[in-house]
Structure formats: C-alpha cells, structure tokens
Amino acid sequence: MKIHEYQAKQLFLKYGxxxxxxxxxxxxxxxxxxxxxxxxxxxxEVLVVKAQIHAGGRGKGxxxxxxxxxxxxxxxxxxxxxxxxxxxxxxxxxxQKVRRLYVEQGxxxxxxxxxxxxxxxxxxxxxxxxSTEGGVEIEKVAAETPEKxxxxxxxxxxxxxxxxARQLGFGLGLMQHGKETxxxxxxxxxxxxxxxxxxxxxxxxxxxxxxxxxxxxxxxxGKINFDDNADFRHKDWEGLRDADEEDPVELxxxxxxxxxxxxxxxxxCLVNGAGLAxxxxxxxxxxxxxxxxxxxxxxxxxxxATQEQxxxxxxxxxxxPKVKAIFVNIFGGIMKCDVIAAGVVAAAKETGxxxxxxxxxxxxxxxxxxxxxxxxxxxxxxxxxxVDGANKIVAAVGNVGGAK
Amino acid sequence: MSVLVGKNTKVLVQGITGGAGSFHAKQMIEYGxxxxxxxxxxxxxxxxxxxxxxxxxxxxxxxxxxxDTSVIFVPPxxxxxxxxxxxxxxxxxxxxxxxxxxAMDMIKVRHVLEATQAEQRAAGKPLTRLIGPNCPGIxxxxxxxxxxxxxxxxxxxHIGVVSRSGTLTYxxxxxxxxxxxGQSTCVGIGGDxxxxxxxxxxxxxxxxxxxxxxxxxxxxxxxxxxxxxxxFIKEKMNKPVACFIxxxxxxxxxxxGHAGAIIAGGKGTAAEKMKALENAGAKIAPTPSxxxxxxxxxxx
Numbered sequence: 253m254k255i256h257e258y259q260a261k262q263l264f265l266k267y268g269x270x271x272x273x274x275x276x277x278x279x280x281x282x283x284x285x286x287x288x289x290x291x292x293x294x295x296x297e298v299l300v301v302k303a304q305i306h307a308g309g310r311g312k313g314x315x316x317x318x319x320x321x322x323x324x325x326x327x328x329x330x331x332x333x334x335x336x337x338x339x340x341x342x343x344x345x346x347x348q349k350v351r352r353l354y355v356e357q358g359x360x361x362x363x364x365x366x367x368x369x370x371x372x373x374x375x376x377x378x379x380x381x382x383s384t385e386g387g388v389e390i391e392k393v394a395a396e397t398p399e400k401x402x403x404x405x406x407x408x409x410x411x412x413x414x415x416x417a418r419q420l421g422f423g424l425g426l427m428q429h430g431k432e433t434x435x436x437x438x439x440x441x442x443x444x445x446x447x448x449x450x451x452x453x454x455x456x457x458x459x460x461x462x463x464x465x466x467x468x469x470x471x472x473x474g475k476i477n478f479d480d481n482a483d484f485r486h487k488d489w490e491g492l493r494d495a496d497e498e499d500p501v502e503l504x505x506x507x508x509x510x511x512x513x514x515x516x517x518x519x520x521c522l523v524n525g526a527g528l529a530x531x532x533x534x535x536x537x538x539x540x541x542x543x544x545x546x547x548x549x550x551x552x553x554x555x556x557a558t559q560e561q562x563x564x565x566x567x568x569x570x571x572x573p574k575v576k577a578i579f580v581n582i583f584g585g586i587m588k589c590d591v592i593a594a595g596v597v598a599a600a601k602e603t604g605x606x607x608x609x610x611x612x613x614x615x616x617x618x619x620x621x622x623x624x625x626x627x628x629x630x631x632x633x634x635x636x637x638x639v640d641g642a643n644k645i646v647a648a649v650g651n652v653g654g655a656k
Numbered sequence: 657m658s659v660l661v662g663k664n665t666k667v668l669v670q671g672i673t674g675g676a677g678s679f680h681a682k683q684m685i686e687y688g689x690x691x692x693x694x695x696x697x698x699x700x701x702x703x704x705x706x707x708x709x710x711x712x713x714x715x716x717x718x719x720x721x722x723x724d725t726s727v728i729f730v731p732p733x734x735x736x737x738x739x740x741x742x743x744x745x746x747x748x749x750x751x752x753x754x755x756x757x758x759a760m761d762m763i764k765v766r767h768v769l770e771a772t773q774a775e776q777r778a779a780g781k782p783l784t785r786l787i788g789p790n791c792p793g794i795x796x797x798x799x800x801x802x803x804x805x806x807x808x809x810x811x812x813x814h815i816g817v818v819s820r821s822g823t824l825t826y827x828x829x830x831x832x833x834x835x836x837x838g839q840s841t842c843v844g845i846g847g848d849x850x851x852x853x854x855x856x857x858x859x860x861x862x863x864x865x866x867x868x869x870x871x872x873x874x875x876x877x878x879x880x881x882x883x884x885x886x887x888f889i890k891e892k893m894n895k896p897v898a899c900f901i902x903x904x905x906x907x908x909x910x911x912x913g914h915a916g917a918i919i920a921g922g923k924g925t926a927a928e929k930m931k932a933l934e935n936a937g938a939k940i941a942p943t944p945s946x947x948x949x950x951x952x953x954x955x956x
Contacts (some may be wrong), residue, residue, distance in 0.1 A: 297829070343836075371759045371850065373849035373850055373878075373879045374787075374884075376762075376763055376766040377763060378763070390921070407767075407852075408764050408767045409764075449760060452760055479758050479760065480911070480915070481732065481756045481759065481915055482758035482760065511912075511913040513907070513910050515905075525823025525913075526821060526847055526913025526914040527820065527825075527902045528823035528824050529875055529912070530877070530902035530903040530906055530912050530913070531824055531827070531904075533905045534926075535943050537904070538942075546905070550906070550912055552913040583802060583823045583827050611806045614808065614826075615830070616806045637945045637947045638827070638943065639945040639946075640945075642943075
C-alpha cells in the first residue's frame with residue numbers, strides 16, 4: 253500500500269526524522285491559508301507547492317513549484333496545479349489528477365543525497381541504501397553507476413547499529429559539513445529504522461535527503477510503502493488510504509478478497525492461484541500477440557474462494573468495456589471445480605453473457621464441474637489444456653471483431 | 657526414495673481445530689500421511705476425529721507423539737510465532753501453509769532459523785528445514801502428503817518438482833501424470849519474499865537423491881532466487897532441469913497476487929530469469945502447457 257508524501261512526512265515527524273515545515277491543503281483557499289501560516293512561522297516568503305499523487309517523478313511533470321512571493325503566489329500556483337492531470341514516467345500517458353497539495357517551507361540546500369530502506373528479500377534483512385546521487389532516480393544510479401550506492405544490512409535482533417549509520421555517513425562524505433552532521437545523519441537513520449519496523453514498511457525512501465548550510469540533515473521528500481500483509485495490526489492504515497489514487501476495480505476486488513490487477517488487453521481472465529494467473533496472461537499474450545489479443549487483467553480468486561466470490565469476480569471482469577472474451581482457467585486443488593462452475597454459471601446468467609466464454613477446468617471434482625457447465629444452456633467453449641484455451645480465445649476475439 | 661518426507665514421516669498439525677487445519681488434516685490422513693498429533697493452545701486433551709491427540713504446545717506434542725514434522729495452518733497474526741515454536745521444539749521439517757504473514761515477522765523467523773541451522777551444522781546434526789510460508793506444501797506421491805495439494809493428481813515416480821506457485825505445480829504434476837511420468841517429491845516453496853527453503857536448497861536435495869532423475873522448476877517474477885538456482889544448476893547438477901517462469905507479461909511495480917511476485921526497480925523480470933536458466937543448461941518450457949513435455953524431451 254502506498255501513501256502520499258505529506259502522510260509519510262507526518263510519520264517522519266512522529267519518529268523524529270527532520271523535515272521542512274509544511275502543511276497539506278485540499279483547496280486553493282487552504283493553500284493560501286497554510287502558506288500565510290508558513291510565512292509567519294518561518295519569516296520567509298520562499299515556499300514550495302507540491303502535488304500529492306502516489307507516482308514519482310512529480311517535479312519533471314510540473315507538480316513541484318518553488319514560489320518566492322509568499323501566500324499570494326502560492327495561491328496562483330495552486331490554482332493551476334489543483335485539478336491538473338499530472339503526467340510522470342510512473343503515471344502512464346493519461347496522468348493522474350491532482351486533488352491534494354502540500355505547502356512547504358523552501359530551504360537553501362548545500363547537497364542532495366539519497367537514503368532508502370527496503371526489505372532485501374535475497375538477504376532476508378532490512379537494507380539501507382545511500383548515495384551521493386540524490387534527487388535522481390535511484391534505479392538509474394543502480395543500473396549505471398552501482399558503485400555509487402552504499403549498502404548496509406541490519407541484523408533484526410540487534411537493530412540498526414550506530415557504526416552502520418556512521419559507515420554510510422562517512423561514505424557519503426558528510427564530514428565536509430562538520431562532525432555534527434555525521435551524528436545528525438546517524439540519528440535520522442535510527443529514526444527511519446524504527447519507523448520502518450514499527451510501521452511495517454516495505455519501502456521507505458528519502459530522495460533527496462538534503463544537507464543545509466548549517467549542517468542540518470533534512471528529509472526533503474518522503475515515500476513510504478506498507479507491507480499489505482501487516483494490515484491486520486495497523487488499523488490506522490485505512491485512514492491513510494486515498495481511493496482516488498487506486499484503480500477502482502482493484503479496490504473493489506480487494507474488498508471482495510480477490511487479487512486483481514488491471515491490464516491493457518481485451519481478454520478477461522479468471523484463474524485460481526497467482527502463478528497460474530500469471531501463466532494464463534503469458535499464454536494469452538503468446539498465442540494472441542500477432543492478432544492484437546492480450547490479457548485485460550490479472551485475477552486470482554485464491555485457493556478457498558466461495559461461489560459468491562467467483563460470481564463477484566466474473567461480474568467485475570464483465571464490467572470492463574475492454575473485455576471482448578473471457579478465459580476461465582482453473583486447476584482445482586482446494587478450490588473445487590464444481591464451485592467454480594456454479595459461480596461462473598450464476599454470474600453469466602445474472603449479467604447476461606455477451607462475450608465468448610472459454611472455460612478450462614482440471615483437478616478436484618472436474619467431471620462435476622464440466623457437467624454443470626454443459627447443462628447450463630450457456631454458450632461455453634470447453635478447453636482441454638491452457639494452450640487449447642488460449643487458442644480458442646484468440647479465435648473468439650477475432651470473430652467478434654476485437655482484434656486490430 | 658524421495659526427499660524430505662516419506663512413509664515414515666510423523667506429522668503434527670498446528671491449528672488442527674481451525675477451518676483449514678481440520679479440513680486438510682482429514683485429507684492428509686485419507687491420503688495415508690501419518691498425522692500423529694495436533695496443536696491448538698487451550699484445546700489440549702481433545703481428540704481430533706476421535707483419534708489424533710491434540711496438545712497445547714508443540715513441545716508437548718513432539719514429546720508425546722514422536723512427531724518430526726509440523727505443518728502450520730495458523731492465521732497470519734500468530735503464524736510466525738507458530739513457526740518459531742516448531743523450530744524450538746526440534747521439528748526437523750516445518751511446513752507453513754499460511755498466506756499473509758508480514759515480512760517483518762518472517763525476517764525474524766529467518767534469523768532464528770539461520771542461527772539454529774548454524775548450531776546444527778557446527779554440531780554435525782541434520783538441519784531444521786522450513787518450507788513456505790504461503791505454499792501448498794510437500795508431497796511424496798503414494799507415501800506422504802503434507803499440505804493442501806490435491807493428492808489424486810500425483811503418481812509415484814522419479815521426477816522432482818519445485819515451485820513458487822501452488823496451482824502451477826498442480827499444472828506441472830497433472831501434465832507429468834498424464835504422460836505416465838511419476839514424481840519423486842513435489843515441493844512448493846511458496847510465493848513470499850522472505851521464506852524458508854529456496855530453489856537451491858531443494859535442487860541440492862534432488863541432485864543428491866538417487867531416485868530423482870529429472871526436475872521441473874517453476875519460478876516467477878520478483879527477487880533473485882531463480883538466478884541463484886541457475887548458478888547451482890550450472891555448477892552442481894547433472895540431472896536435466898526443465899523450467900517455466902511465470903509473469904512475462906506482468907507490469908513492473910505491481911504485486912501479482914503473491915507478495916513476492918513483483919518487479920521492483922527493474923529487477924526480477926521473467927526475461928532475466930529465463931536467460932540465466934538457459935545459460936545454465938536448463939530448458940525453458942515455451943508455454944505453461946509444455947512443462948512436462950519439455951522435461952520429457954531432455955530425458956534419455
């Protein structure tokens with residue numbers, strides 16, 4: 253789960269990670285009011301107005317503006333920024349509508365650095381990465397100049413040790429700002445580690461982390477992702493969720509206990525198991541690439557889905573106007589084929605199936621499942637294998653004119 | 657022969673009185689698995705299905721029943737604790753089926769597991785193994801089923817299967833069986849980013865097992881586990897390995913069902929993994945329908 257920069261910074265404040273003064277604002281009037289408050293508090297007319305969307309790369313897309321004329325100018329910037337479609341390399345070509353802003357005190361910085369913490373799955377530990385190349389995409393630094401990334405791994409029982417923080421601090425050349433900066437940096441890293449563990453993060457990134465003239469270390473930006481698996485012990489996460497930033501169908505699926513990811517293609521997929529669901533997407537693309545046939549979604553109904561969940565999943569797929577055919581691919585283990593079949597038939601009858609439906613069933617209670625489908629009176633094409641199913645789908649989408 | 661589990665494996669079920677635990681305990685018993693004990697705190701003294709004794713703690717269950725393997729169906733909030741309890745009680749194999757355990761909990765579990773294994777190594781003792789979490793479990797066809805896989809699709813034989821995905825494992829097994837090819841042992845290592853045994857651990861066992869003649873390895877996007885498997889195949893294996901990697905069409909940055917199935921920072925793509933495996937001498941199945949036939953084509 254992703255949260256906004258201003259929400260991440262509220263967590264930074266809670267754990268003692270230094271941030272510039274700033275306030276969120278959802279309307280132009282609020283921006284002006286918060287800007288006035290900041291000018292009064294800091295005595296400076298220099299402010300930064302930042303669009304709050306979940307995607308990165310906001311600055312290049314025009315979502316971060318420095319203003320030097322205080323509240324009046326902040327208001328003018330906000331008038332343009334609120335409601336704009338902000339396009340960045342992470343939003344896709346349609347962009348993301350800006351609904352929330354963050355007004356922040358402008359700071360004069362000496363240097364921009366990078367600091368990030370992630371769960372390093374290959375080392376099974378939390379890893380801190382730091383780099384002198386702040387303010388740019390860290391993936392790019394990792395690919396082009398990996399030697400510029402310094403890494404330490406944290407022992408989970410000991411926690412982050414001061415020497416590890418110093419190691420990164422000296423490695424970043426922070427001594428040039430005075431020895432106090434090393435201490436400030438180490439303190440900040442300790443706070444980030446505490447936040448990361450207590451809040452069950454999967455990512456916590458500060459890019460850029462800046463050094464000020466007086467040697468202070470400040471988080472100028474903040475990005476936090478939470479580990480969805482830990483939501484049972486973080487009741488406050490629901491309040492941090494911004495439904496506007498999420499795909500409405502994906503959100504609906506989540507509430508129904510289904511794993512769903514929207515894709516660009518035209519074939520709806522209903523599969524049990526994440527691996528099989530991915531493989532189903534792959535095989536549709538493999539068989540249909542030349543004919544403009546591709547998966548419209550990833551959908552894993554899980555191992556223990558009920559008939560109601562299957563019906564719900566099926567309806568969600570049918571809801572999309574992109575979908576020109578549906579491929580149901582089930583290998584029944586815990587999930588019995590007859591349950592899937594009954595759910596599919598119920599949903600198809602309820603919604604009035606208007607697109608071709610190919611079903612491939614295998615595994616537990618497969619005969620019972622096939623019987624339910626064949627006696628349903630619906631125009632269902634049965635497939636024997638995944639390849640067979642994919643080929644039937646490609647042929648079907650061609651027939652209804654979905655292919656380009 | 658087989659790896660990790662066989663006819664004499666004695667299994668205890670943690671969470672045996674819960675919905676999933678009781679359902680699958682029954683299925684395992686039906687398959688012929690020796691389920692000797694169950695554990696549900698505060699329910700000690702009961703009998704599951706009138707015959708399997710239930711204990712309050714794993715320690716007690718191991719002592720009284722002689723169980724050497726634990727399978728865990730405990731819900732996510734208590735699952736990491738359940739794994740630690742099984743490790744501490746001296747279970748040689750711990751299989752965790754539970755999906756949805758926080759990564760932070762699994763980091764701690766890994767730490768304890770690695771420390772335990774280090775002590776065992778130093779003392780020349782066999783290592784405690786963890787399979788999963790978020791996995792279907794492990795089966796040696798005809799002998800022992802531990803987990804949630806449909807038993808009837810399997811057939812006794814000589815092919816090892818190791819996979820990060822449950823249903824794709826069934827897919828591979830179904831294909832093998834329909835070609836008349838049996839399996840020695842099938843291990844589902846699970847879809848979580850921080851877990852127990854990885855490909856290398858299982859490949860090592862398959863390579864050493866005289867009754868495993870070939871291997872199907874099923875990976876997916878995310879992490880570097882397949883690349884490490886490829887290195888092992890190249891350096892240490894002389895048995896044929898056929899592979900499939902799911903997620904060629906998965907968009908970057910999106911979690912595809914499994915917590916671990918995500919392309920992060922441009923790393924962990926299917927293409928990279930396939931290339932590494934091909935370079936190691938493994939053969940990649942062109943589609944998920946060709947996993948068994950690809951392996952068959954490599955067998956003498």
